[in-house]
Amino acid sequence: MIPAYIKIHDAIKKDIDRGVWKIGERLPSERDLADHFQVSRMTLRQAITLLVDEGLLERRVGSGTYIASHRVQEKMRGTTSFTEIVRSQGKIPSSKLISYQKQLATETEIQQLQLKPSEYVIRMERVRFADKVPLVFEVAAIPEKLIRHFERTAVTEHFFQTLQDHGHEIGKSQQTIYAKTANERVANYLSILKGHAILALTQVSYFTDGTPFEFVRSEYVGDRFEFYLENN
Known part of the structure; x- marks a missing residue:
């Protein structure tokens, strides 16, 4: 309980x-x-x-x-693309799209993506897998103006590659990680029990010119995924 x-x-x-x-x-x-x-x-x-x-x-x-104006943050270095992370470990990545909607940006999305209050985002929910094992439930918000001319599959299946194919250069990301427990909805998607340990991550990704292009809130199964820090 x-x-x-x-x-x-x-x-x-x-x-x-x-x-x-x-x-x-x-x-x-x-x-x-x-x-x-x-x-x-x-x-x-x-x-x-x-x-x-x-x-x-x-x-x-x-x-x-x-x-608070800012959350406690821990810098991490490494690949920001889930697909590339999974492939680098010799596993096969896949995703299940739960929802894909055009909606007005929330207060948090406006701040993180540097949008105007009247602007829209594409908000998509996905479950991400490695070798068919569910690892993470993810909610991504992307400025609608950035991807309005992209095919949906280009965004949901290989977003970073699509951006690069259209001339965008992927830059840094800022990440915040903290512990929580899975609610019933997330637990069902990840095939775990409600209350299971979760590693929650928020990430803002930027182009090399400093423009934010994606705000993601992810919930990783605690005993199926780990993060490590790499310092200079």
């Missing part, structure tokens, strides 16, 4: 990702949040502390708790 504070953590994080809570906005008091979630203040405080530790929230002495 998933602890109550983890459920509260996931609910607040989901609202942050959806833009219900804006960057820099002050959260209600712990008492009000505890009443809202119908838990004790101690349980509520555990959830808030975890979100603070992950860099999603920040406490300001004498003022309250706010949505």
Whole structure:
């Protein structure tokens, strides 16, 4: 059974990702949040502390708790394409497309992709496999103006290669990684139990001129995938 504070953590994080809570906005008091979630203040405080530790929230002495401007980040070096990572390890990559929709960019996507509030993204959900074993559930947001003339399969099956074929040069990526547990929907896609350990990763990828072209939120099965750091 998933602890109550983890459920509260996931609910607040989901609202942050959806833009219900804006960057820099002050959260209600712990008492009000505890009443809202119908838990004790101690349980509520555990959830808030975890979100603070992950860099999603920040406490300001004498003022309250706010949505953080930046998450805690750990630099990693290496290939940013999932397909290339899997192939480099001698495995066969594949994907199952769950959804592919044109939607208005969320607050987070506007910030990460440097978009205007009225701009659209193509948001696609995929399950990624290595040798037919599900490794990751992925939600990618791409500026619609960038890919509006591309065939869907060119985006869903070999996006990075498509960009390079159209003259774009892939540059750096910025990544944030943290631990969480799988909710029921993600667990079903990844063939694991609800509450299973997950490595969550957010990544913004850029062209060499510094323009961001993709914002991805990924959830990796904790015991099927590992990250390593490579420092100069």
